[in-house]
Amino acid sequence: MNPASHAPALEVKDLSVEFPTRGGMLTALSDVSLRIERGEILGVVGESGAGKSMTGMAVLGLLEPPGRVSSGEIHIGGKRTDSLSNNEMESVRGRMVGAIFQDPLTSLNPLFSVGQQLIETIRLHSDRNRAAARLHAVDLLKQVGIPGAYERIDHYPHQFSGGMRQRVVIALALAGNPQLIIADEPTTALDVSIQAQITSLLRRLCREQGAGVMLVTHDMGVIAETADRVAVMYAGRIIEVGVVEDVIARPQHPYTRGLMGSIPALGARVERLTQIDGAMPRLNAIPPGCAFNPRCPAAGPRCVRERPRLVPEAYGAVACFLHDGGVL
Amino acid sequence: MRSARNALEVDQLTRVFDVSSPWLNRMIERKPKRYLRAVQDVTFIVEKGKCLALVGESGCGKSTVARLVTGLYQPTEGAILFAPASDGKPMDAQMIFQDPHASLNPRWRVGDIIAEPIREFGLRDSAEATTLRVAELLKIVGLSPDDSRRYPHEFSGGQRQRISIARALASEPEFLVCDEPTSALDVSVQAQILNLMRELQDELGLTYLFISHNLAVVRHMADRIAVMYLGRIVEEADTEVLFADPQHPYTQLLLQTIPDVASPNRNREMMGGEPPSPLDPPKGCAFHPRCPLAADICRHETPRVRGRQGGGVVACHMAPL
Numbered sequence: 001m002n003p004a005s006h007a008p009a010l011e012v013k014d015l016s017v018e019f020p021t022r023g024g025m026l027t028a029l030s031d032v033s034l035r036i037e038r039g040e041i042l043g044v045v046g047e048s049g050a051g052k053s054m055t056g057m058a059v060l061g062l063l064e065p066p067g068r069v070s071s072g073e074i075h076i077g078g079k080r081t082d083s084l085s086n087n088e089m090e091s092v093r094g095r096m097v098g099a100i101f102q103d104p105l106t107s108l109n110p111l112f113s114v115g116q117q118l119i120e121t122i123r124l125h126s127d128r129n130r131a132a133a134r135l136h137a138v139d140l141l142k143q144v145g146i147p148g149a150y151e152r153i154d155h156y157p158h159q160f161s162g163g164m165r166q167r168v169v170i171a172l173a174l175a176g177n178p179q180l181i182i183a184d185e186p187t188t189a190l191d192v193s194i195q196a197q198i199t200s201l202l203r204r205l206c207r208e209q210g211a212g213v214m215l216v217t218h219d220m221g222v223i224a225e226t227a228d229r230v231a232v233m234y235a236g237r238i239i240e241v242g243v244v245e246d247v248i249a250r251p252q253h254p255y256t257r258g259l260m261g262s263i264p265a266l267g268a269r270v271e272r273l274t275q276i277d278g279a280m281p282r283l284n285a286i287p288p289g290c291a292f293n294p295r296c297p298a299a300g301p302r303c304v305r306e307r308p309r310l311v312p313e314a315y316g317a318v319a320c321f322l323h324d325g326g327v328l
Numbered sequence: 329m330r331s332a333r334n335a336l337e338v339d340q341l342t343r344v345f346d347v348s349s350p351w352l353n354r355m356i357e358r359k360p361k362r363y364l365r366a367v368q369d370v371t372f373i374v375e376k377g378k379c380l381a382l383v384g385e386s387g388c389g390k391s392t393v394a395r396l397v398t399g400l401y402q403p404t405e406g407a408i409l410f411a412p413a414s415d416g417k418p419m420d421a422q423m424i425f426q427d428p429h430a431s432l433n434p435r436w437r438v439g440d441i442i443a444e445p446i447r448e449f450g451l452r453d454s455a456e457a458t459t460l461r462v463a464e465l466l467k468i469v470g471l472s473p474d475d476s477r478r479y480p481h482e483f484s485g486g487q488r489q490r491i492s493i494a495r496a497l498a499s500e501p502e503f504l505v506c507d508e509p510t511s512a513l514d515v516s517v518q519a520q521i522l523n524l525m526r527e528l529q530d531e532l533g534l535t536y537l538f539i540s541h542n543l544a545v546v547r548h549m550a551d552r553i554a555v556m557y558l559g560r561i562v563e564e565a566d567t568e569v570l571f572a573d574p575q576h577p578y579t580q581l582l583l584q585t586i587p588d589v590a591s592p593n594r595n596r597e598m599m600g601g602e603p604p605s606p607l608d609p610p611k612g613c614a615f616h617p618r619c620p621l622a623a624d625i626c627r628h629e630t631p632r633v634r635g636r637q638g639g640g641v642v643a644c645h646m647a648p649l
Binding site: 161193196218222258261267272280 | 385386484485486487514515516517518519520522523526541542543544545547548567568571581582583585586587588589590591592602603
């Protein structure tokens with residue numbers, strides 16, 4: 001056994017991503033650290049612009065130029081990938097890390113049948129011949145729950161419904177047998193009655209294949225039902241990490257607390273939802289100190305001066321001075 | 329009107345769209361004309377000062393109903409009847425759209441966007457009075473009067489939705505049709521807008537027709553809920569009744585599959601299948617291919633809307649009488 005087989009599916013250390021622009025340097029991600037074990041689903045949650053998709057893209061090596069990793073390390077299955085060239089990264093994508101994006105229609109090529117796309121991917125990542133690859137493709141389609149896989153394999157993407165298409169995309173992501181799957185808003189484009197089918201499929205496949213999953217979504221409900229641990233992002237930083245049940249029941253960071261209160265619950269009706277006034281700062285106007293301080297009900301002088309570190313807590317880790325020596 | 333308490337009565341509303349290919353293609357390919365029944369026999373009442381929500385998945389016809397009610401589409405059959413407003417004239421309905429990026433003219437200043445209905449309807453005599461009214465509207469929705477000189481792109485999504493609300497309120501309507509008003513917004517911003525809408529309802533006595541696919545949002549906002557499936561209302565009841573005791577299998581499916589933060593259910597029973605295409609709806613009850621209770625009668629006969637236990641209506645052969 002080589003040491004890599006014990007390595008976590010993903011380890012990100014102090015990752016920063018910058019975009020040089022005419023108006024100056026924009027820091028899209030700032031010192032992001034996270035770890036996903038094999039067979040574990042880590043939810044990454046935040047509002048638009050928080051950097052959750054950016055984290056996924058950085059791991060996949062698909063940052064839109066001029067964006068670049070300015071510091072930090074990314075290890076996928078024990079192998080450092082942030083220093084690889086584009087060509088080397090191409091062999092990592094698919095074989096070591098698979099991707100599922102929001103809109104299944106844009107992730108599939110409309111000109112090729114589902115089978116052709118699956119077989120191409122399988123043959124790219126293994127030495128199977130065409131016939132064996134086709135058998136494996138049928139197998140994958142069965143695994144993701146597509147009825148009539150033998151016939152469906154020769155159909156084109158437009159012949160599938162939205163939910164079925166997303167299953168095909170998941171089959172494609174699994175084709176290279178990766179250790180890590182980045183799922184970026186995989187259920188957002190789907191109707192609610194289909195969403196649950198896709199999330200439970202993700203959970204099952206993650207267990208069976210022993211792959212780590214990074215589930216990027218804005219929907220706390222999806223996280224609550226799918227993920228094992230959750231990382232909450234705000235303005236390009238991770239502000240709280242913990243086991244899902246704990247973060248939902250006992251959110252520690254004032255932002256997480258506000259976020260949880262602002263979600264209308266199915267159980268009981270409240271007169272007023274908790275409201276966090278204002279909006280997340282833009283990348284060119286991130287306030288000094290804690291990025292949340294202008295909106296924070298508990299902010300003190302120290303929050304403006306100093307940036308809080310992610311400090312391990314009883315139930316996870318929080319980046320807030322309330323848990324690290326006080327706000328004054 | 330059947331009752332003075334009602335703000336809106338919609339009776340047997342049907343809207344058919346012609347989705348045929350062009351004439352030449354039809355002639356060459358010998359295809360018949362094709363019609364899509366987006367809304368079929370929809371009947372509901374909204375009481376004054378209340379909020380009725382239409383929920384359903386994409387393609388169920390809920391947005392078409394919103395556009396029919398505001399007159400953006402003409403109904404094929406059926407009637408839409410508004411109660412007279414407090415001043416005796418017909419009640420004025422305004423609409424708030426889903427995407428605040430698309431519904432505001434990017435070349436107009438916010439002040440002009442909000443002032444347009446005031447000028448169009450001649451609600452104020454002078455330019456000064458109009459400016460004062462715009463400033464007042466901006467304050468009502470939680471923006472500053474100075475914002476009237478800025479352009480929509482200078483605002484965030486939530487602020488833009490506040491501008492659309494201010495524009496909708498400019499003509500002093502008593503009825504607001506809100507088509508997915510918070511679906512394009514982040515949750516913390518959604519909470520701000522939902523709170524604002526509840527406050528406005530209390531202060532101005534507004535009546536809402538609220539369209540959404542999000543049952544949690546609907547539960548927070550609505551007094552009464554109508555669930556739509558493939559162009560028809562399959563169940564309608566008071567919010568608490570519907571959540572406590574859903575009778576239509578589709579409503580039960582919706583309530584079961586919604587991920588809930590407060591009580592997540594990781595091993596929920598999944599109902600298979602997907603909504604069928606409205607172009608080619610199943611015979612009989614449109615839900616029967618996915619329904620666990622489906623019997624022979626469901627495959628042949630469209631269930632009629634009838635009263636349900638606990639108040640409200642349901643359209644299902646299998647629901648208890």
